[in-house]
Amino acid sequence: MPSLPEAVLRLHVRNHPGVMSHVCGLFARRAFNVEGIVCLPVGDATQSAILLLVHDDERLEQLVHQLRKLEDVLDIERTTDGREVFVAVERYLQ
């Protein structure tokens, strides 16, 4: 894992085939790196939860503003406990 300061964002999104393009495309075209992504349907699967592991730099606020503008993003919060999900995934992948 990189040593730069990190943040974990938890997004609630509408669950349909295009939503990952909207979220990931936003990061790519604003030249902002995503270090990790976890995405799973929640509840009755009309919604998904996305966890994003991102650098916590001065541009993050702008990215969060842009994410909020996406029609399919219903809610965003910074989590404090999401980090352990990525630690577990990292263990699995290595």
Next chain:
Amino acid sequence: MKMTGAELTMRLLERQGITTIAGIPGGANLPLYDALRASSIRHVLARHEQGAGFIAQGMARATGGAAVCFGTSGPGATNLLTAIADAKLDSIPIVIVTGQVPQAMIGTDAFQEIDTYGLTVPITKHNFLVRSAAELLAVIPDAFRIATSGRPGPVVVDIPKDVQNASIEIAVYPAPGRADPSPAPRDEDVARAAAIINAAERPVFLVGAGVIASGACDSLRRIAEHAAIPVAATLLGLGALPHDHPLFLGMVGMHAARCTNLVLEECDLLVGLGIRFDDRATGKAAEFCPNAKIVHVDIDPSELGKIKRPTLGMMADVGATLRALEPVVARKHRTEWTEHVAMLRTEHPLVMPGADDPLDPYGIIRHTAALLPDDAIVTTDVGQHQMWAAQAYPFTRPRQWLTSGGLGTMGFGLPAAIGAALAMPERTVVCFSGDGSLLMNIQELATAAEEGVTVKVVLLNNAHLGLVRQQQELFYGGRYHASRFHTEPDFVAIARGFGVRAWDLGGAADPVATLGHALTEPGPSLVNVPIDSAANVYPMVPPGGANRDMIGGERHALTA
């Protein structure tokens, strides 16, 4: 009621109040066209899908309401992309309905299959791939709601052919999609903004497209007069105040009058209203309004702090904000600042050499304006002619000036003018263009002739990509390359070939009389105006430079 998905789409568009759609049919949207034939909606057949997109933009920009264009799958969709991206950058509400190959063929590289949804993710406010006829009941109203709410923008609705052909039984139609209520300013922000404005000695308003989109121009004028605050505009804010209003400073930025950039250099408060601090307006952002506090009002929260960190950022409708500020902004004369601004305007005015000569860039724009009624609409393409028009045309009202700002799309002007003329058939629409720009959508002359729209193309013809040539002269040591057209088309003959009446001012015995004749003819016409290919737009801030570092346009150059 039983109907097809295509018929349902047309009913829902009719219920949105859509009366005109520009587009081109093809294999994947033929069911929509079959339903359109039986609809009350008028169809305007464009000659290229980009033209259809800009016709829709012209309708939307002239009226403020959402407009619609149609295209088929594959190349129909890719041809629309430039017009969609242009609408995104200038926040224009258009709904683009594209045909798609049947769902069973999606992903097979079928004939004219392209991932319209994927292609339009970064250039739309939102987009839909409709997967059933029933989804149309939610998607079509939602598309209009999204396009017109908050900061407006383009929405793509991609409809596979099997969805268009599917049969659906409906009990009631959904309510038409309408804009969500605009966010009102918070009371504490209004109080703080008023306190900052009241304490300022040298305030300036900088107004952008948001002021026009929110219908805030009357309120802007009252508050500016009441508090003696001069008003500068971005390219897309022109028309928010009349050109001859004593407080109006004109356009800011790369091709501003010297005095306008100097006033902003010296202000102690910049109140940015519906603006996004575009680099063509600010120059080097770190050195823009270096001594000023900033109050920034915008309906899009991501604009607050994106380029300049404001003293106070307000996420709110500009119109609602100005109306809330009117009673709490103190009446002031600000005599010292007013006199200083007046001195800067006298010492460093916009210099318009050749303004009397109809074969000179400034002259043709001023003469055209003088010959047109006040309710005329002006569109432009992109380049030198656009900047000359922005500087010299005497705008008197919002939505008079339709120009491609953010994307800077050559080819915008003619189809946008057709769209404006379709939306407002009682008005004359003049399109200032250049020979480079006009060639990029010249096929729409056929559309103009077919529709008989009152569109007047005034072609500033210098046989160059003029703004490129100017930059090569000023910043590339005069090493000209690929900016001159060695073959010069006969635009008068071309226009006539399309069925559009045309005149050449170059050979005219009385150019002003010929121009007047062309502008008052019914229907479309074109006027070719040969201009000096060495003419430059001044002043000019070098790209990346600070706005105080302007090249040219000094007053003494006139008298020297």
